Amino acid sequence: MKKTLLRGLLNVLPLVLSIWLFWSLFESLDKVGNFLFGLFHITELFKGAGFLLILTLLFIAGLLFSVSPIAWLYDFIIRQLMRFPFFKTVYSSINDIASLMSSDNKNKGQQTVLVHQANDSYVIGFIMSDDMPEPLANALPEGDWVPVLFPLSYQIAGVTTLVKREDLTLVDWSFEEAMRYNLTAGISTPKGKSDKNTKEETDILSDS
Known part of the structure; x- marks a missing residue:
């Protein structure tokens, strides 16, 4: 019985934790999106509307960064912020992890x-x-x-x-x-x- 319970735990636990992680991420982004809606006095349209708004904004940001002037301005701002030691440490660490996860690399x-x-x-x-x-x-x-x-x-x-x-x-x-x-x-x-x-x-x- 102990082996059966352990087998069930080992098979179910990764699935449950994965679903919980993605659901938590969905909830967090949805709340941020609804907060942005609230700035324009727009009430919550439906569950997930805030999440879709965040995805849309990220897609637009991706398009903007393909434009040279926008990319240059962003790099300029980052270079100025990198003068602050604490920001440089945090940003560099997060940027390195993001680079590892990027499919381009x-x-x-x-x-x-x-x-x-x-x-x-x-x-x-x-x-x-x-x-x-x-x-x-x-x-x-x-x-x-x-x-x-x-x-x-x-x-x-x-x-x-x-x-x-x-x-x-x-x-x-x-x-x-x-x-x-x-x-x-x-x-x-x-x-x-x-x-x-x-x-x-x-x-x-x-x-x-």
Whole structure:
């Protein structure tokens, strides 16, 4: 009975938490949108009207940022605000996270690799970018160096190590699946592996 309850919890909990998270986000944005409606003395039209307003405003903002003068003005304002240390710290952190989540940055230099260790073991890492900052390039010995990220299990943080490209083994494995495998310390099985194992078990049972 204990195993059955645990199995039910492990299957239902991720779904419930995901729905709760997205619903909370929907409620928060809907309240902000309704607040904007209230500024123009417009009562709540229907549930979700504020959320649709926020999405519309974000879409319009995306169109405006494609116009050079608007983008230049925004960058100018950000550069002025970056003079304040506290704002710079907060903005830079949020901007870095947003950049990681942006689809524009996906598959640009991100490569799953194996790094050979001294005891003949391997560590899974990720080449996040092929661009090496000039200060590091000048400080390192001759060679083709690349930054490799080693994420820590169950954590967003990781260790960035500079490794020679010749010491890396490229792996034909998608960034998303490899990252999920690394962050969960191998608990999260990559897609397709379970099906393969199930098929092998079925073949063994058939042979017996």
